[in-house]
Amino acid sequence: MSDRTPVIVGVGLSDYPKAPHLDGLGHHAQALQRALADSGLAKGELDGYAGVGMGADQAPTFTEYLGIKHHRYIDGTMTGGSSFEFHIQHAAAAIRQGLCEAVAITYGSNFLSAMGRSLGTGGFLSAGQRVAGTAQYEAPYGNTLVGSYALAARRHMHEFGTTSEQLAAIAVGVREYAGLNPSAMYRDPITVDDVVGSRLIADPLHKLDCCVVSDGGGAIIVTTAERARDLRQPPVYVLGAAGSQTHWNISQMPDFTSTAAASCGPEALAQAGIRPDEIDTLQLYDSFTITVMMLIEGLGLCPKGEGGAFVAEGNLRKGGRVPLNTDGGGLSSCHPGMRGIFLLAEATRQLRGQAGEAQVPDCSIAVACGSGGWLSCIGAVVLGKDHP
Amino acid sequence: MEVREVETWTRPTPAGDGAGAPFWAAAAEGRLLIQHCPACGWRQFYPRPICIACGADPDWEEASGRGRLHTFTVVRQNGAEPFRGQLPYVVAMIDLEEGPRMMGNVTGCEVDDVFIGMPMAAYAVKVSDDVGVVFWEPATIGS
Ligand SMILES: [Zn+2]
Numbered sequence: 001m002s003d004r005t006p007v008i009v010g011v012g013l014s015d016y017p018k019a020p021h022l023d024g025l026g027h028h029a030q031a032l033q034r035a036l037a038d039s040g041l042a043k044g045e046l047d048g049y050a051g052v053g054m055g056a057d058q059a060p061t062f063t064e065y066l067g068i069k070h071h072r073y074i075d076g077t078m079t080g081g082s083s084f085e086f087h088i089q090h091a092a093a094a095i096r097q098g099l100c101e102a103v104a105i106t107y108g109s110n111f112l113s114a115m116g117r118s119l120g121t122g123g124f125l126s127a128g129q130r131v132a133g134t135a136q137y138e139a140p141y142g143n144t145l146v147g148s149y150a151l152a153a154r155r156h157m158h159e160f161g162t163t164s165e166q167l168a169a170i171a172v173g174v175r176e177y178a179g180l181n182p183s184a185m186y187r188d189p190i191t192v193d194d195v196v197g198s199r200l201i202a203d204p205l206h207k208l209d210c211c212v213v214s215d216g217g218g219a220i221i222v223t224t225a226e227r228a229r230d231l232r233q234p235p236v237y238v239l240g241a242a243g244s245q246t247h248w249n250i251s252q253m254p255d256f257t258s259t260a261a262a263s264c265g266p267e268a269l270a271q272a273g274i275r276p277d278e279i280d281t282l283q284l285y286d287s288f289t290i291t292v293m294m295l296i297e298g299l300g301l302c303p304k305g306e307g308g309a310f311v312a313e314g315n316l317r318k319g320g321r322v323p324l325n326t327d328g329g330g331l332s333s334c335h336p337g338m339r340g341i342f343l344l345a346e347a348t349r350q351l352r353g354q355a356g357e358a359q360v361p362d363c364s365i366a367v368a369c370g371s372g373g374w375l376s377c378i379g380a381v382v383l384g385k386d387h388p
Numbered sequence: 389m390e391v392r393e394v395e396t397w398t399r400p401t402p403a404g405d406g407a408g409a410p411f412w413a414a415a416a417e418g419r420l421l422i423q424h425c426p427a428c429g430w431r432q433f434y435p436r437p438i439c440i441a442c443g444a445d446p447d448w449e450e451a452s453g454r455g456r457l458h459t460f461t462v463v464r465q466n467g468a469e470p471f472r473g474q475l476p477y478v479v480a481m482i483d484l485e486e487g488p489r490m491m492g493n494v495t496g497c498e499v500d501d502v503f504i505g506m507p508m509a510a511y512a513v514k515v516s517d518d519v520g521v522v523f524w525e526p527a528t529i530g531s
Contacts, residue, residue, distance in 0.1 A: 127398045127469045136402035137434045140521045141493050142463060142471035143479045150461035151481060158459070158504045202479075203462040251481065251491040252434075256459050 003225040005388065006092035007235035010039025010221030011345045016334045017185035017214035020113045024053060025065050027108025027217025027336070032066055035219035040232035041102060046221075048073035048094060048103030050087035054111065054337040062106060073100040080372025081285060082243070083107075084220070084340035085379025089241035091222045101223060105344075108217030109336035115213070138251050146210055146288070148250035148374040150202040153290040155256035157204060159305065164204055166308035167289040168195035170324070171208050171331050173317040174286060178328025180358045185212045186332045195289075209289040211330035211339075218341035220348070225387065236351045239365075240271030240382035250374040257305075260378040261298025261369060269300070272365075272382035276300040279322050280363045281350050283343035285371040286329040292316075295369050299380065318358075326350060326358040340370035344381065351385045389453040389522070390511045391418040397515045398470040404519040408435040410448060415512045415520030422488050424449040433488035453510035454527060455482040458489055462499045478502050482510075482524055496525030 012034025014027040022030060028051070036043055049071050051062045059076030063069060073094045077086045084105055091103040131139035156162045172192055178184035190208060198207040228235035244260035244267075247253045269276065276299060284295045293307040301322065302310040310316075316324035325331070327346040330339045347366035349355050355363075364385040371378055404412035411434075414421045422433045427444035439446045460480035466472055478494040480502070492510075494502055507527040512520040 127400070129400045130403050131400045132403035132405055134434065136404070136408070138491050139400040140402060141479050141491055142399070142466055142468075142474070142477060143461075143491065144463055144466050146465070147461045147463050147479050151459045151479070154461060154504070155459035199464075200462070201465045203464070205461075251489070256481070 004096050004098065005225040006095040006222055006238040007225050007228045008220055008238065008344070008348050008383070009223050009228045009231050009233055009235055010035040010041060011348045012038055012219045013345060014108060014217035016183055016216035016336065017212065018112055019110065019215040022110060022215065024055065024057065024109050027110065027215065028062055028106045029066060031108060031217040031219035032104055032106050035104070035221050038233060039221050041221060041223065045102045046104050047071055048091065048100035050075035050077070050091055050103060050105045051107060052076060052078045052083040052338070054109050066106070068104060071100070073103060079243070079245070079377035079379065081287065081338040081340050082370030082372035082377050082379040083338065084344060085241065085368060085370040085381050086243045088222065088238060088344060088381050089243055089379065092238040092241055095222060095224055101227065103222045105220040105222065105341065106217070107338060107341045109338070110215045111337040112213050112215045134249055138249060143250070144202060146205055147202040149288040149290050150205045151250060152253070152256045152294065152375055153204050156290065156293065159257055160308065162293070162308040164196045164206070165192050166312045167209055167293065168192040169311045170286070170289040170292045170316065171195050174325045174329040174331045176318050177326045177358055178332035180356070181328045181333055184328035184333035185214055205288060205290070211287050211335040212332065214334045214336050216334045216336035218345050220341060220344050234352050236348045237384045237386070237388055238381065239384045239388055240268035241380070242267035242271065243377065243379035245377045248373050248376050253375065257294070259294050259298050259371065259375050261295050261380060264378055265299035265369065265380045268380040268382050272384065274365055274382065279365050279367050281326060281347070281360045281366045282316065282322055282324045283347045283366060283368045284324060285339060285343065285369065286325055286331045287335070287339070287371065289331070291371050291375065292324065294375060295371060298378070299367065299369060323360050326355060326360060340372070340379070343368035343370055347383050351383055389418050389420055391416070391514050391520065392511060394513055401515060402519055402521065407437045411435050412519045415522055416514050416517060417520070418512055420451045420453050420510055420522060421448050422451045422484065422486060423447065431487045433490050451484050451486050455484045455508045455510070457494070457502065457504055457506040457508055458483045459504060460494065460502055480524065482508050490522070492522055492524045494524050
């Protein structure tokens, strides 16, 4: 029997954080070229595709543009920034099932170059604009992207005594890793005082609690362990993948201190047969500092409500128990609208032992956990260095 | 709930269409409608033609217009007009006395005086005959 265990064999990132020479599609293409070169797989071997875009272009456009036309498998699942963790879940099942042999997952956006806007300025709705559908129950109130996460942060503080300083510790630790990434948007070290002293955007979130806005793209190639044997890179095994959802619009969030990570996190870990304390590195969606705190609580790194103390103890820092976002994350390095694919790319780099100065010692288990929408759709993926 | 007229409405305007049309029209007349399921008792907001708990057809029910502030933020940056000209302002989630939760703005007090658990009272701003938008202010004693 051929070994159909799903593995990641290729990873590519397009130019970031600012790449005015590329449009969104160009990011998809450049990232895919780099992932193919990384893997050693021929382009013609791709018979599966998954991807999502921020605008009108979606999966069928990407397959045409990239020339993956005769695919046997296509997935355009859109759960916001976590889409790519859902894509891995589906691709792993498709590979196991024999629906296809090699799936390319791609993303690309010229978010920064196209919009040239600064964070949190809204601009999605204009004055007097008629708003239909579920959005009309929020549209008149002037909430912002940052404001949505602030609603969760405020409630977390109220219920558990979480502080701005504890949230800030997340941004400080991620910035330390950004200092090791020559491409990161911001690389100078910051302190907790810098974060809490930065301008309030939507109380209680400060400017430095928020991710950057950048250009960028990524591609991941998934195939069978069998095919990986004579490819260029050591395979990274998909040990578990699960996803779930609590709401879409922020005003429908049932519990402002819990995400679907509390259900899909344990499910993904159970598939992999590991406990939270066996994770060597976390690549978590860090749209905002509060996003990370809610994900670590959901994944079971610490009990619910104790995330503040957990991060303040330095557990997520370089040299800590389970280092976080070793590429500098969305908080300091790269966040082109959606970030989920970068979590998978960095987890793979760590498990291959190719992370240079940012390498986590003895890294054999990595968890990538994406959050899409407004803490809405969570996808958790457990990746490993060794064959299960 | 009290209905207030505004000279010019410049905020994004709810279409007031679909299953929520009775809610929007009632708000324009000063009534805050939620949905109550006759089959299982679930109360929900926003309106849909299905009970999200059991799948039955929900009935309309008039809510008291009283609630408590569940969580909030003070928005200090928003580049979109008309909000840009109104900074800072409060966006809050309000737990209705009847159970469901809805988003709204808190007006009628300083942004620094808002707190979780604050008793709130609803009022409506009439945008048209078909659409009223619900806002909140601190409840005065006895209201
Ligand atoms: Zn029901």
